[in-house]
Amino acid sequence: MRGATRPGDRIFLGLARGSGIFVLVVMAAIAAFLTYRASKAIGENEANFFTTFEWNPTGVPAEFGIAVLAFGTVVSSVIAMVIAVPVSVGIALFITHYAPRRLGGTIAYVIDLLAAVPSIVYGLWGVLVLVPQMDGLYGWLDDHLGWTGVFDWDEGPARSLFTVGVLLALMILPIITNVTREVFRQVPRMHEEAALALGATRWEVVRMSVLPFGRSGIISASMLGLGRALGETMAVAMVLSPSFDINLSLLNAGGGTFAQNIASKFNEATPIGRDALIASGLVLFVITLLVNGAARLIIARRKEYSGANA
Amino acid sequence: MSNATLSSKPSSLRGATLPGWSTWAIAAGSAAVGYAVSAAAGLHSDIQWALIAAVLFVAGSYGISAKVEGRRQAKDRTATSMVWVAFLLAVTPLASLIWETAKRGVKVLDGYFLTHSMGVVADAEPGGGIYHAILGTLEQVGLATLISVPVGVLTAVYLVEYGRGRLAQAVTFFVDVMTGIPSIVAGLFVLSLWILILGMGESGFAGSLALSILMIPVVVRSTEEMLKLVPNELREASLALGVPKWRTILKVVLPTSIGGIVTGVMLAIARVTGETAPVLLVVWGTDFINANPFQDPQESLPMYIYLQWANSGGSGAAYDRAWAAALTLIAFIMILNLLARVVARWKAPKTGR
Structure with a gap:
């Protein structure tokens, strides 16, 4: 078998391999150029980048962290994650093991369709529909758990x-549910039937055969969701x-996230502000x-195991 | 089954069981009590009475079942009710999202809205439309598709048809990792390379570059899955006839899997159409019609929603427009999704015969 000897073959292989290499180059370029611009900003920074509680890249001296x-x-x-993972596992179980098949x-x-709803729409709904609805819950948490400090509320808007x-x-629920559902569906039927034959209730079947089989799937699905939530x-x-x-x-307004800070501060940023x-x-x-x-490593490892089990 | 319930003595084999309607009764009861409690205590939020009802339902079904059926059955019932509650808790807000968008979106959504821009309309005034945004979205997404489909499909061909060894492993791993790049990071990359270092201005094309970074991994993944479904016999038959490998791939492998590839591309388009963050960084947005994606800022649908919300100063007219644009965007994405599924079913590779 001689592979790429004909010119057509050689060109085609070159194109295909070139595309593969292009993907690697893009990833490397992302890391390289971000690092380059970031190093410029950090060079100007008079404060510790990791521990400073301030974002003032245009000040004299420039200080941001x-x-x-x-x-x-x-x-x-x-x-x-605390809300979405249990609920997603619940929905995945509902779809695969509890709901009538057609439902x-x-x-x-x-x-699946909900996973495609863009984040801007979630944002619009969140700020105009969800935020007003959260007031009642906030008041209740403040009344009963306010003494912990974590749920202390100054009656500001619930933003x-x-x-x-x-x-x-809500946004990562569909993703986690989809991946988890796929894993639950692959649970060997024999495991479940064996458990049923021993007189197990449906919950015992789930606990003894479905959840152990799906554990690494749940973990990797959660990490995919976590990646979404972080960014x-x-x-x-x-x-x-x-x-x-x-x-x-x-419950009190304040704080920020990486991505939110970039989007909110970008419009008024000076060159050094952009680099920051x-x-x-x-x-x-x-x-x-x-x-x-x-997450990918966990999924890859699981593939090897499931090959041995099936 | 009905015989067992008719006889007065419980069957000695199965132990006592609750009748089938009990679950519904408990659910209705706890919903009613939850609603009554929150009405009595003057709670305003829908979230609260739903949570009270959910807790009552789970506790109620455990309590009643433990009394009649025993602990194991009670646990089983609790698990079942928790799964149902999880499902309802999640579906309610998601349904509300779709419902509110549809309800508030139809107010100003009409032919005028779709065919006019915001050029002469102040943010707080009623009127205006999303023509410039639709134009920008179509051009940016179209260019992104033109870039990412060849690269994505060829990469997938490399991985499935040629890929052995370290390079293929590295590509597979980094394509996976690339799937998870936050869209704002893709925007920052294009910003630092294309705009800050190469000195190009903000334009629709810069947005397309950022969108293709998000699109390529999705196209590669789905195409890869589809190519793997093509039976090896087809390739072998073609090669045995002396057809070169590249012609085999172009004439046999790709046509066999074309349905799946098209589906994957459409899903990828649906995913990037709603991206706002990269557009915000490198396309900027404008209220005027700009048909040239290679020069000057453009608008896009998600960007339009954001600007209407952010610059409105709480004006109802701007919110109405934002909801209408959101409805248009969701409708576009849902239609693409449905079409993708239709194509997938219609052109599914015929295997296993």
Whole structure:
């Protein structure tokens, strides 16, 4: 077998391989150019980039840091994950194991469609419909859990990290549900039937055969959702009323996320301001790269195992 | 089954069971109590009474079932009710999203709205339309498609037909990772390379570049899946007839999987059409019609929604326009999605015969 000996073959292989290499070049270029612009900004920065609670790249001296953004990004994503993961697993179970078959198919289809709704629409809905609805819940949390400090509320508009977390949860629900559903569907029928034959209830079947089989799938789906939540821009920029300080209460307006900060500050940014925003974008890029890479590695490892089990 | 319920004594084999309607009764009861409690306590938010009802439902079905059927069955019922509650909790806001967009969007959505720009309309005034935004979206997404489809399909061909060894592994891994790049980072990359370093101005094309970074990995993934479905016998038959490999790929492999590839491309288009962040950074947006994507700022639908919301100063007219544009955008994306599914079913590769 001699492969690419004919000129047509050689050209075609060259094109195909070239495209593959192009993808790698783009990834490398993203890292390289962001680092280049970021290094310019950080060279001008008089304060510590990682620990400063301020964003003032145009000041004399220029001082900016990502501490507030890192805090806001992590907190809103954690809230989103805490809500979205159990609910998504629930919906996935509902579709694959609980709903009548035809209903399950329809719901899976609708959730597929919902995954395509753009984030700007979630943002518009979030700020004009969800935020007014959250007031009551905020008041209740303040009355009963306000003493913890975390749920202390000053009666401001509900445009805080907590609402952002709830909105992000809604946005990543369809993605996590879709991936989890696919994994649950691959559970070997024999495992479930064996459990049923032993007299297990439906919940025991789920707990003994479905969840253990799907565990790594749930983890990787969650990490894909986490990657989305970390990088979500417009919805957060519209719902959150930002400020550059760390507020221990989740219900009081304030804080910020990487992506939201870039979108909100970009219009009035000077050249050094843009470079500073690019520097924060680089941090976001590295974080999402790590999260997504980890998710993919988990999925890849699972493939090998499931081949042995099937 | 009906015989068992008719006899007065419970069957000794199955133990006591709750009748089939009990779940519905508990659900209706807890919804009513939840609503009554929140009405009595003067709670305003729909979220609150729904949460109260959900908790009552789960607790109620556990309690009643534990009393009649025993602990194991009660646990099972709790799990079932939790799954239902999870489903309802998630579907309600998502349904509200679609419903509110449709309800508030139809107010100003008409022929005039679709065929006029915002050129002479102040942000707070009624009137105006989204023609310039639709034009910009179509041009930016069209150019992005022109860039990313050849690159994406060829990369997928490389991975499936040629790919062995380290290079293919690296490409596979980085395509996967690329899928997760936040759209704002893609925008920042184009900003730093195309606008800040190469000195090009803001334009629709710069937006297309950013969108193609988001589109390429999606196209590669879906095309790869489709090419893998093409049976090897087809390739072997063609090669055995002395057809060169590149002609085999172009004439046999790609036509067999064309339906799936088109579906994947359409889904990728649907995904990037709604992207706002990169457009915000590198296309800027304008209220005027700009038909040239290579020069000067352009508008796009998601950008229009954002600007109407942000610059409106709380004016109802601007919100109405934002909702109408959102409805247009969702409708466009849903239609693309549905078409993609139709194509997928119609042109599905005929395998396994």
